[in-house]
Amino acid sequence: MEDRQALLRGLPKVDEVLQDERLFLFFESTPRPLIVETVREAVEDLRAAVLRGETERIPSRDELVERITGALTEKNRRVLRRVLNATGVVLHTNLGRARLSAEASRAVGEIADSYCTLEYDIRAGARGSRQDIVEGIVCRVTGAEAAMAVNNNAAATMLVLAALARGQEVVVSRGELVEIGGSFRIPDVMSESGAVLREVGTTNKTRLADYRSVWASGVTGAFMKVHTSNYRIVGFTEDVPLASMAELGRELSVPVIYDMGNGLLADLSRYGLEEPTVTDALKAGADVVLFSGDKLLGGPQAGIIVGRKTYIDRMKSHPLARAFRVDKMTLAALEATFTQYIDRDRALKDIPVLRMICAKPEELRARAERFGEMLTAACPGLRVEVEACEDQVGGGSAPTSRLPGFGVSVRQEGLSAQKLERRLRKAPVPLIVRVGHDRVLVDVRTLAEEELALAVEAFVCAKGGEN
Numbered sequence: 001m002e003d004r005q006a007l008l009r010g011l012p013k014v015d016e017v018l019q020d021e022r023l024f025l026f027f028e029s030t031p032r033p034l035i036v037e038t039v040r041e042a043v044e045d046l047r048a049a050v051l052r053g054e055t056e057r058i059p060s061r062d063e064l065v066e067r068i069t070g071a072l073t074e075k076n077r078r079v080l081r082r083v084l085n086a087t088g089v090v091l092h093t094n095l096g097r098a099r100l101s102a103e104a105s106r107a108v109g110e111i112a113d114s115y116c117t118l119e120y121d122i123r124a125g126a127r128g129s130r131q132d133i134v135e136g137i138v139c140r141v142t143g144a145e146a147a148m149a150v151n152n153n154a155a156a157t158m159l160v161l162a163a164l165a166r167g168q169e170v171v172v173s174r175g176e177l178v179e180i181g182g183s184f185r186i187p188d189v190m191s192e193s194g195a196v197l198r199e200v201g202t203t204n205k206t207r208l209a210d211y212r213s214v215w216a217s218g219v220t221g222a223f224m225k226v227h228t229s230n231y232r233i234v235g236f237t238e239d240v241p242l243a244s245m246a247e248l249g250r251e252l253s254v255p256v257i258y259d260m261g262n263g264l265l266a267d268l269s270r271y272g273l274e275e276p277t278v279t280d281a282l283k284a285g286a287d288v289v290l291f292s293g294d295k296l297l298g299g300p301q302a303g304i305i306v307g308r309k310t311y312i313d314r315m316k317s318h319p320l321a322r323a324f325r326v327d328k329m330t331l332a333a334l335e336a337t338f339t340q341y342i343d344r345d346r347a348l349k350d351i352p353v354l355r356m357i358c359a360k361p362e363e364l365r366a367r368a369e370r371f372g373e374m375l376t377a378a379c380p381g382l383r384v385e386v387e388a389c390e391d392q393v394g395g396g397s398a399p400t401s402r403l404p405g406f407g408v409s410v411r412q413e414g415l416s417a418q419k420l421e422r423r424l425r426k427a428p429v430p431l432i433v434r435v436g437h438d439r440v441l442v443d444v445r446t447l448a449e450e451e452l453a454l455a456v457e458a459f460v461c462a463k464g465g466e467n
């Protein structure tokens with residue numbers, strides 16, 4: 001009892017600890033209340049331990065300050081943090097899908113903390129429209145007559161259905177009633193938009209005659225084709241090409257909408273990616289084409305709508321357009337990204353998503369070898385081997401495409417691959433890897449050259465880490 005009283009009297013005072021110069025470092029980056037709270041918690045934890053009889057001595061000031069700085073570092077970590085993607089999945093849905101180009105992120109940075117011409121026509125010195133910001137460049141790059149941008153492709157789908165077909169039937173093949181994940185299901189979006197889904201055909205076969213047979217004047221609002229982004233129906237199948245649907249649409253004066261999802265703008269079939277491009281879709285005669293900004297386009301999260309001006313104008317003036325509108329940072333990134341597509345060859349190099357998809361196996365092997373050497377030099381105890389592997393586009397795009405890639409497999413004596421993976425996630429810049437066959441695999445397709453050192457760093461931290 002006596003001892004306990006003595007221990008309690010020896011507890012450091014919060015105000016005293018706050019004077020410790022090792023904490024001064026934190027005052028620049030951390031809100032003062034957070035520091036005071038952390039010091040108070042550390043002292044209170046000590047008091048509680050003494051009262052429970054769990055401690056025989058008060059830790060030294062050094063020990064206490066170390067605890068506090070550790071806790072502060074933990075609290076200072078943002079919830080939304082940078083990570084290194086070593087999974088080889090280019091559009092990793094959980095890791096933020098597309099990585100912006102350097103050009104696009106510079107544009108965002110410049111616009112974010114200044115005033116800008118969001119709704120201001122600088123030449124006229126008068127009010128402008130945010131819809132005009134990207135329309136010109138999107139039309140130039142895709143060949144469309146008109147364009148607009150909304151928050152994501154889900155919003156684009158909702159807007160197009162509400163604006164063009166509310167209260168009318170929209171005809172969709174049963175083979176294309178997709179669920180994209182995150183509760184985006186075509187039948188549900190359709191009913192929310194006020195349009196009525198009219199299914200035609202079967203899961204594996206739909207013919208043009210099926211569309212024609214359900215058409216009725218004044219009842220049919222649109223024909224819609226949905227790209228089966230994240231699955232393929234194989235075997236005994238038949239579907240209607242967009243061009244034939246477009247022809248039928250023209251004959252019957254029904255708009256043809258194509259929800260293409262991925263938004264590919266450059267032909268990548270040379271690189272093993274067999275997906276239609278936006279320009280192909282417009283050339284095939286679709287009246288309205290919708291796609292995501294952060295899938296194969298390689299830009300920010302957005303939904304891009306391109307097509308005939310009369311339809312786009314109806315969407316621009318629809319009340320939902322305001323609810324779905326994008327902010328200045330998204331517009332900055334979109335404008336910069338689309339501008340990069342004016343020179344397609346450079347786009348393949350400068351837009352990270354395209355660069356990663358088009359990376360040649362030799363290049364990836366060389367990067368894997370370099371990483372293996374760097375890792376062995378920094379952590380001699382690890383078993384490190386370069387390994388051929390298969391990568392994916394991801395993000396619900398090109399589900400059957402496998403890209404031949406390279407990675408580095410790593411094993412640590414006395415530590416399971418699962419434990420190693422967990423430790424790599426605890427690094428200051430977490431490294432997200434693949435695990436299996438009792439090894440972790442660092443896939444280098446999705447790691448930039450300048451990130452290799454940080455990835456090595458994660459292994460260095462993991463070596464000293466605990467579980």
Ligand SMILES: *Cc1c(COP(=O)(O)O)cnc(C)c1O
Nearest residue numbers: 152153154180229259260261292
């Ligand atoms: C991905 C996708 C969507 C949803 O796009 P988000 O930008 O994620 O909202 C809708 N339709 C198709 C066909 C898709 O591939």
